[in-house]
Amino acid sequence: MIGAIIGDIVGSRFEWDNHRSKNFDFLTYKCFFTDDSVMSLAICDALMSCKRDYRDLGDQAVKSMQVIGRPYPNCGYGGMFYKWMYSDTLEPYNSFGNGAAMRVSACGYVANSIEEAKLLSHKVTAVTHNHPEGIKGAEATAVAVFLARSGKNILEIRDYIDKYYYPMNFSLDGIRETYQFNETCQETVPQALVAFFESSNFEDAIRNAVSIGGDSDTLAAITGGVAEAYYGAPTHIRKHALTFLDERLLRILLEFENLYPAKMEKVQSSGSVSIKEESAGAKIKTGGREEMIQSAMDAADEALNNSTSEPEETTSQKLFSHLFEACNILRGPINQDEYKSYVTPILFFKRLSDVYDEETQAALEESGGDEEFASFPENHRFIIPDGCHWQDVREVSENVGVAIVKAMNGIERANPDTLNGVFSSFDDANWTDKTKLSDERLKDLVEHMSEIKVGNSNYSADVMGDSYEFLIKKFADLSKKNAGEFYTPRSIIKLLVMLLAPQVGESVYDPAAGTGGMLIEAIHYMKGDKLTYGRIYGQEKNLATSAIARMNLFLHGAKEFKVTQGDTLRSPNYLEGGKLKTFDCVIANPPFSLKNWGAEQFSSDIYGRNIWGSPTDSNGDFAWLQHMVKSMDPNTGRCAVVLPQGVLFRGGKEGEIRKQLVESDKLECIITLVGGVFYSTGVSACILLLNNNKPNKHKGRICMIDASSIYTPQRAQNIMFENDIRKVFDYYTDYEDVIEHVKIVNIDDIRGKDYTLAINKYIEKKEQETVPPAEVRREYFEAFDEMVAAEEEMMKLLLAGGYINE
Structure with a gap:
């Protein structure tokens, strides 16, 4: 919940002074909370105060918004909402303003299903913003928060919003120069969600939202609510934001987080990882504002220090460590050079099974437990035939290698267009050779892999890709081979794209x-x-x-x-x-400087790729370049x-090719x-x-x-x-x-x-200052004289103190 409040506070100083760049001081003394924070916390209060079945949530939302909101008459309410706030006539006023969406993040945190998220957002929205566009904007925000909190990946969330709410057919760069201040849901919610979809971590999401201008505090509040549910909020930002809230608002936030724990973001070399702060709220002391802030900060620090266990998350480093332990199970009968051929396919097999199980569970929930419906192919991205699931292999006690091969081959045959050859391509893996891999050893391997789930809901970053990079490096270390043949560092890939x-x-x-x-x-x-x-x-x-x-x-x-x-x-x-x-x-x-790459054939290439000439067979660099051109x-x-x-500089044939490359412009x-x-x-x-x-x-x-x-x-x-x-x-x-x-x-x-x-x-260099030799000598002897004088002074002090004798 803190994410929406952080977004509001960060965006507050830019609402009437837009800053169309991501480069700005994040939280400064010029920031303040606005109506976005006040109303977000009022909805938190309503959700905590209403009955368990939510039948009175609408009435409670009205009460909470008025009781909590009235003491802050100058926090930025819109004109129609201001009249409603201080009126005894509590009728909705057919608004589609973005105030409907900025206050509903808590609904996504409380809900136990998508349908419940929609229900809660409708109840707290329709009491004021009962226009269809107002209800739609609030619902899209609450649903995005729920999906993010539930472990859906960012592309799945985007596709859902695109399908059911707003077209996600634009980019922030495409609108940044022309986007104007707009207080409607339909011109605020899509932009705020794209700010999240284009982000790489929590802070980046908030910066995205502010960078397009417009109603900055509301944009950032909507973005922040979703971003915290997905990434978590960094501890240092959370601690700073708490200091902007007064005692009354702070108490509501901490009471809500006691019931619905916040997420903490840890940014690691492998990416952003979210971790539940399960203990943060529970340790908050009651009392005055100073005591609550100190207790909240202590709890946040403790959660950060204890976060290495990450009980709900499978981070890239954690998965790598677990997978490398699988190598230790194989150690002995399997050569180090062959680890990759066993660990990679067994990981993919486990992942396919876990993803299939997630899809099955989702279909069961959608159909009210209809198992036949859940097995329909249209509910799955791939087919796992009977007897070919991970659990089928796990239940085998004899001929385990045969069961693994049968399952992998069965999955390939059932998915010829997508998965054909993905397992059998590892042709140096011999699962059925009991002289190398006994049933006992394979059972140990299967049980070891069963200890973790690697479905889509078990990670918050590109775990598979990052973990494989860690592994390929380790495999390269073991085999003394060049890992660069198999992958490119992520940052270089990103720059190229x-x-x-x-x-x-x-x-x-x-x-x-x-x-x-x-x-x-x-x-x-x-x-x-x-x-x-x-x-x-x-x-x-x-x-x-x-x-x-x-x-x-x-x-x-x-x-x-x-x-x-x-x-x-x-x-x-x-x-x-x-x-x-x-x-x-x-x-x-x-591959750099590839040898024996086929120069003779390339010299008379039937596809005309030797547009500038054919390099020698000792180096294929310019063959690759010409193929790409x-x-x-x-x-x-x-x-x-x-x-x-x-x-860039080699001569001979390469020099002639480079000349033609330059002249081609x-x-x-x-x-x-x-x-x-x-x-x-x-x-x-x-x-x-x-x-x-x-x-x-x-x-x-x-x-x-x-x-x-x-x-x-x-x-x-x-x-x-x-x-x-x-x-x-x-x-x-x-x-x-x-x-x-x-x-x-x-x-x-x-x-x-x-x-x-x-x-x-070609690059111009700074002019180097030339110091005359006489000046260098003068400075040297001056420094030497200072050193001699210092030594003499030190000797006097040591003698006077009795530390040495003459």
């Missing part, structure tokens, strides 16, 4: 798909819009990795995507009329690719990255951004960005965090010179330097 900016309805293609991370991020960028269905493509050479990519996409909610297995450079899979299929967005981190749509095509920095931006940003490799990489339709002001020019100093050093790896990639992205969007970081270079300048693209040849 931001540069490409795929729009809803555009096609996206990754010719070196790995585990599918870039395609998943592109879908996230487009908010999982239904127009992405059928427009996501990938190809991956490694059979098992391509299976992981398909499973990863499938479990992230992607639909009608195509990820195929095969050697892209020798045999591209996506063709139309005998020619390469083209795409709006092409994105990849292909040929795969770009002639009119709308953009390409973002990660390559080693050698492509497709190259829009080059970004050099710090060495070590890719796991287990010190190779320095760069990002090339190409565009078949460069903006006029970019034509004949290339933006060169030296990002080698933009990173956060870590013990084992250099990391680019959100603020790092945002800084790089802002350099690109500004497209102007910045000394030591950015240079906008004309093609004529590059011709003059023999087509080298080495950024250090």
Whole structure:
């Protein structure tokens, strides 16, 4: 509940002084609570005071709003509500103002079902805002809070709002410059919800809401209520916000949180994780305001300190630890290099079963317990045949390996269009060889995996993807192989997608798909819009990795995507009329400096991919680049690719190819990255951004960005965090010179330097101050004399104190 109040307080100072940016001081002395907080807490009071069956909730809402609201006549009530507040005539006034939506977050916290959330929001809304649009706005807000609190992922919540309430067909960037102050539900609630849907954590959601202008405190209050239910509120923000409330309002909030515990957000390297503060409210002492605030802060700190147990959550790190313990069960008979082939499919098998169970439970609740209805295929995203569920394998005591293989094969056969080959692609896993894996050991493995649930409601971030990244790093450590072959750091993926900016309805293609991370991020960028269905493509050479990519996409909610297995450079899979299929967005981190990649065949490529020449068989970097360029749509095509920095300056055949690349005027931006940003490799990489339709002001020019100093050093790896990639992205969007970081270079300048693209040849450096040698000597001897004098003074003091003898 604190989320709505935080949003109101943060947005308060911008209501009449809009700030169309996410960059502002979050909570300052200029902030204050408004009618949004007062009425939100009045609804909390009504929900706590009414009868258990809620039959008197409407009457109680009227009483609570008037009793609690009247002492704050100057907190910002709308004109019609103000008259109602201080009137003895308590009739609704057919309003569709956004006051209906800003006060109902508590309904989403109290409700035990979607239908109950709708009922509660209607009862507390219709007493004033009985216009259909007012009731709709309140209901959409309460339902979003309920879904977020219930563990639904952000895309599911968005789809529900899009289907039943408002079209989610716009972005904040698309409306920020034109959105105006508006007090209606229909022009406030959708915008507030999109602020949440475009967020990465609680604070980011509030900043999103404020950044579009308009009725800032109400927008942020609606967004904050949903964001807290989804992410939780960070402890330090919660503690600060409590200090803005007076004793009366603070008491209502803490009493409500005693009954309906708040959520706490922890932002970890793997993402935002929400944790229930079960003990926070229960430990609040009664008494005066100062005592309550101190007690509430102590409880929040204690909840944060005790949060490592995370009893309801499966975080990325926790899941990784549990999965790696599975490796210990396999240790001995299974070689370290083979762990991935056993742990990955058994995890996916468990996850499929858990997701299927969630879907079954949802269908049972919808149908009032109709088991036949719950088994209908339309209630599930995939089929698990009889005898192929996780529980079926768990009940087997003999020939456990045979049961595992039977279940996995059965799931593949039942889902030929989506899951074919996802298990059998791990062909080096031999589940049925009892000389390697006894029934006892496999039972231990199954029971170990049964200890956790990995369905969609058991996590708040991309647990599967993050956990797999942790695992692949660990597997690489054990096998002494390069993990960079299989995945790209998340921050780099995000930067690539931001540069490409795929729009809803555009096609996206990754010719070196790995585990599918870039395609998943592109879908996230487009908010999982239904127009992405059928427009996501990938190809991956490694059979098992391509299976992981398909499973990863499938479990992230992607639909009608195509990820195929095969050697892209020798045999591209996506063709139309005998020619390469083209795409709006092409994105990849292909294997660096690939050897024996098929140069002879490429030199006479039947698809015409050797547009600028054929590199030698000792290095395939420019083969990948030319394949991607040929795969770009002639009119709308953009390409973002990660390559080693050698492509910027190497000579020979590569130098000639680079010359033609420059002359094509497709190259829009080059970004050099710090060495070590890719796991287990010190190779320095760069990002090339190409565009078949460069903006006029970019034509004949290339933006060169030296990002080698933009990173956060870590013990084992250099990391680019959100603020790092945002800084790089802002350099690109500004497209102007910045000394030591950015240079906008004309093609004529590059011709003059023999087509080298080495950024250090172009970036302007600060002038170094030259100190004359005589000045250096003077400063040296001056410092030396000061040192001698200090030593003499120290000796005198030691002698005087009797610490030493002469």
